[in-house]
Amino acid sequence: MTLLQIKDLTQLFSGLCAVSELNLNLDERELVGLIGPNGAGKTTVFNLASGFYQPTHGKIIFQGRNLAGLKPHQVSALGIARTFQNIRLWKEMSVLDNILVAQHFHLGYGLGSLFFRTPRYLKREREIRHKALELLEIFKIDAYAEEKPGNLPYGMQRKVEIVRALSSGPKLLLLDEPAAGLQSADVNELITLIQWVYDQFDLSIWMIEHQMKVVMSLCSRIGVIDFGRLIASGTPTEIQQSPEVIKAYLGDDQL
């Protein structure tokens, strides 16, 4: 079944065409990659899919619902979660609080019950906390629950950010260059982690990545964009042999 449908998606930034007539489909339970040279518009596509930008033309349909006009927090409540290229954890909050705040879409209590500490409020707060701790435990980072993310090593911060995204129970997880800035040992660990997340959770993953090792070993399908256009899509082997892709990355040999 189709999870995410992107139709004729175009994004103009005052004349600059960042994404142009992009058509893409993502099925449920799929691990798909999106690659392309620097400035090709990959992150823009993610910003559109998470509701951070409103598309100039075209539609993004998630589980049969058009995302047009929805704010990012509403999109995330529908079940799209994401991580960022440069880690954007809340650095002065504990790891646990980071996970807690990502539960905002289903707090299930109003301000009235918050101020009067009604049983409903206390119950929901307990549940939310319990769920967050459970998730930290699954990922074996419960020891760092009270630590500030800024004090953790870079690779660990990446992991926390992925856990934070997962904590909202998404159907689609967008990973924006998860391997950026990692050492090669950490990259191998990340590959195992992403594969594990994909196996354990009922979701689809769509990732942007520059490191070919990551994309080629994880993704069943890869889309390649250049100058905002989809220039190729297919299995990793198909992509590696596509003349269009080689041209986009290495350039034309004719001057």
Next chain:
Amino acid sequence: MKRFNVPILLVVLLTTLMGLAWFEVIDLYIQTIVLFMGINIITSTSLNLVNGNMGEFSCGHAGFIAVGAYVSSILSVALFTKSRTFGAPLLPPELAAYGFPLVLIIGGLAAALTGLLVALPSFRTRDDYLAIITIAANYIIISAIINIDKIGGARGFMGMKRVIFAMEKCAEIPWMILWVFIFMVLSIIIIRRYMSSTYGKGVEAIRQDEVAAEIMSVNTNRIKLVTFMISSGLAGIAGGLYAHTIGYVNPKSFDLLKSTEALVMVYLGGMGSISGSIIAAVVFTLMLELLRPLQIIKWVAIPLLLIIIMQFRPEGIMGNRELSDIFPRLKKFYKFK
């Protein structure tokens, strides 16, 4: 038993204060200073919510104090006393003792509504631009008050002492100490409950990375709206208490200087620390009184002190920690979270 420690302590403190005032152990001057401490605690903790926790720079807090002061004063004077402006009391003056907290709360609600003046622009702007909007809001409110002749305009509004007398007819106790204390405790409880909930942690998330907050399902606009309204609403209650403590309000006393005083308290205490704001409010109030003999030089000494603090301890007295972080033993005494 642990959970009753602080409530018991508060009740003891309140009865001691009221007893001292009732037996006239402390004179009216000292009583007024104590009242100002309580009022300043409400002012600084409420401003801390916006400046410290949410990371916006609001420098028009006095505007909301003014709204609360005027709305509750006008209501209480019109309802419970005979005045030249409003004629005979609308309700029997004996009700003043019960009606007063309601009047204060209405003043707070009115101030919370004026908080929209700042909350709505905050959806689209932040930082310096929003700071300028808060200054503008402060001046809009003061100019509006100056231009309404019915409530005294630039001359100010008085008659609140008669409300206190009406309350004292009901029972001869130091009412203002009671109400200031109760509303001070209430506003600290409100702020603490708000900030310790998962909902309130969204406020911290907005300060640290607003884009990430919005994308991680935090409805940032709603949180800003709620936070600004809580902050300005509590400021309004502080205003109502202030007006009834001195029995007289003047629009000039709610200008930028008053907002600056609130800012000084927040920065003196430490951004985002509730206990810091409380300590700073007490210290600042005492300092204002101790430096009174200096007269006008006071306004050289206090800003100078601020410069010294910013130079040598920019994080304020407490930093962003609470008392229970510095003295972990306090946690044995009471559960703080």
